[in-house]
Amino acid sequence: MGYKTLLFSQPCQLSVKNFQLVYNPENSNEDIKIPLEDISTIILEHLQIKLSNYLLSICGEYNITIFSCDKYHQPNTILTPFSQHSRTTQIVKNQINMSEPFKKRLWQKIVQQKITNQSNVLKILFNNEELDRYIEKVQSGDKTNIEGQTSKKYWSILFKNFKRHSETKQNYALNYGYAVLRGTLAKYIASSGLIPSIGVHHCSELNSFNLADDLIESFRPFIDLMVAEMKINEKDTTTLTKADKAYLLTILHKQCQYKNEQITVQNACEYTCQNFVKSLVQKDSNILDLPQFIGEK
Known part of the structure; x- marks a missing residue:
């Protein structure tokens, strides 16, 4: 590979x-x-x-x-390469026929891991454990929108005077890193025999990458940590330099914990998609494994 x-x-x-x-x-x-x-x-x-x-x-x-x-x-x-898997038809049938309860359990697991990883970012940077209490509150389908509640608190702690979609260098860096992760996931979604547009939670008819936007959620905090460590002034509106982009591209080679192994984030993208297929076939959301920060319990 x-x-x-x-x-x-x-x-x-x-x-x-x-x-x-x-x-x-x-x-x-x-x-x-x-x-x-x-x-x-x-x-x-x-x-x-x-x-x-x-x-x-x-x-x-x-x-x-x-x-x-x-x-x-x-x-x-x-x-991105498309339909390289030998059993694409059967996998797609399983994907199309996902039941609503099954999709809700998958989304619950994704949101819980996202919040867990966000919490670890705050622990690494500020020794802050405020988000831990939200993890077990996430219900099937996150029907009480715990993700949204924690997101507001998370960004207020991570960056000063931060507005997610404003035109600042912090946001340029986040968007660049997220785009790299999204494209990498899209590649492995396609090579695993899945249809990128059929998601678990994201379901926009105008979005060709709904599934990538579902699976990326637990990966986002890895980029968040990298951008925080760049120590960009919140008022800085300059564009990213070549060095900034080269640094953000190293996300794919950063180490993370996946199951009981330490692997690169790129490999974690591939394994996550493969495990998603296994969870579809066996109709068991517990099979889906997601990336963690090294040392996370």
Whole structure:
């Protein structure tokens, strides 16, 4: 499985030769070659990057996710391999036929783990345990919206004078990190034989990644911690630098706890999708395992 995340931020041409990605910077005669089997994710940040449909097709064969960015250098397009699983039809049938009680139990588990991970962020940064008391209050389907209640408290502790969707560097960093996680989950959702648009809790007809937006919830606190550690001034409205983005891309290689193992966040994305399939087949929400911070009980 590929492990390298490549960020292309300058005009260049990308091609494929001898099972290698060939990077040719503009105004340069030197090529840089990277074996396709080593690549997990490609970020196309500059608008003047040239590549062929053949490269896109080969990336699909090698299970490589490609992000394309807008003029503000934020990911706005995800290209991910599709239907690589040998039993896609049966898996999709199970996904479509999820009962409401089953979906509610899955969402309860996701929200509980999200709050647990948020609580661990506050413990790491501030030795604050305020969110712990909310975890067991989450009911099936989170019908009392404990997630929303804890979210308000969480952000008020994590950042000063913070508004989630305001145009600040903190939000730019959060959005960038979340986009990388969302695309990575979308890749493994598709390669596990699942349909990304059929979610557990998220169900918008306009959203092609409802399931990714469900499964990402317990992963978000890992990005939150990274952004908090950047110590960005709450009034800073500058865009992310190349160094900022390179730092945020390391999220995929950060270590987390999954079951009784320490693995990378990228591997946790893959295992979460695989376990989601197992939970569908056996109609048992307890089978779904989610990432934790290392050392979490």
